[in-house]
Amino acid sequence: MNQVxxxxxxxxxxxxxxxxxDGSGKTxxxxxxxxxxxxxxxxxxxxxxxxxxxxxxxxxxxxxELKAWNLFAAYxxxxxxxxxxxxxxxxVCDRYYPISSTVYGWFWGYxxxxxxxxxxxxxxxxxxxxxxxxxxxxxxxxxxxxxxHKLSLLYYRWAEMWHGEVLFFNDISQAEDFxxxxx
Numbered sequence: 279m280n281q282v283x284x285x286x287x288x289x290x291x292x293x294x295x296x297x298x299x300d301g302s303g304k305t306x307x308x309x310x311x312x313x314x315x316x317x318x319x320x321x322x323x324x325x326x327x328x329x330x331x332x333x334x335x336x337x338x339x340x341x342x343e344l345k346a347w348n349l350f351a352a353y354x355x356x357x358x359x360x361x362x363x364x365x366x367x368x369x370v371c372d373r374y375y376p377i378s379s380t381v382y383g384w385f386w387g388y389x390x391x392x393x394x395x396x397x398x399x400x401x402x403x404x405x406x407x408x409x410x411x412x413x414x415x416x417x418x419x420x421x422x423x424x425x426x427h428k429l430s431l432l433y434y435r436w437a438e439m440w441h442g443e444v445l446f447f448n449d450i451s452q453a454e455d456f457x458x459x460x461x
Contacts, residue, residue: 290366295374298405299429301415303450308372320372368461381432402444406430
């Protein structure tokens with residue numbers, strides 16, 4: 279397995295990751311922070327930063343092709359973050375592959391792919407909300423309220439294992455206020 283290049287963060291670079299189940303308000307919060315001047319990015323990539331050419335996976339199909347695309351997307355995003363880390367700024371990320379793949383991997387019953395990303399977020403904000411509210415907000419209605427509740431619980435499980443700073447919010451404006459005061 280190839281290791282993703284190490285990211286040498288200068289003292290001014292900070293990474294804030296916004297996570298949570300589908301419909302929790304991650305994208306809304308990140309867009310609001312972007313309108314206030316924060317650099318924002320999302321999985322798998324963002325339109326305003328350099329792109330890595332997309333590879334072809336001609337000999338893989340089905341689940342193996344999906345895994346290959348997910349690995350590429352994660353690697354591509356880390357390269358974007360490496361570029362951004364040289365900008366001496368705070369970056370707010372809408373999802374981060376190492377976190378999302380772990381939580382959703384637990385949900386779907388498979389072991390997430392372990393990659394060494396060599397970049398730990400300075401802060402992980404996890405947005406949670408009542409399952410019925412999450413269900414109403416989902417664009418594609420992929421999950422039932424029961425499944426969304428399970429995903430929320432899995433985010434709490436992940437947070438118990440994480441060694442960095444994690445904060446849970448059920449109100450986007452409270453999360454935004456915290457970020458503005460802290461960064």
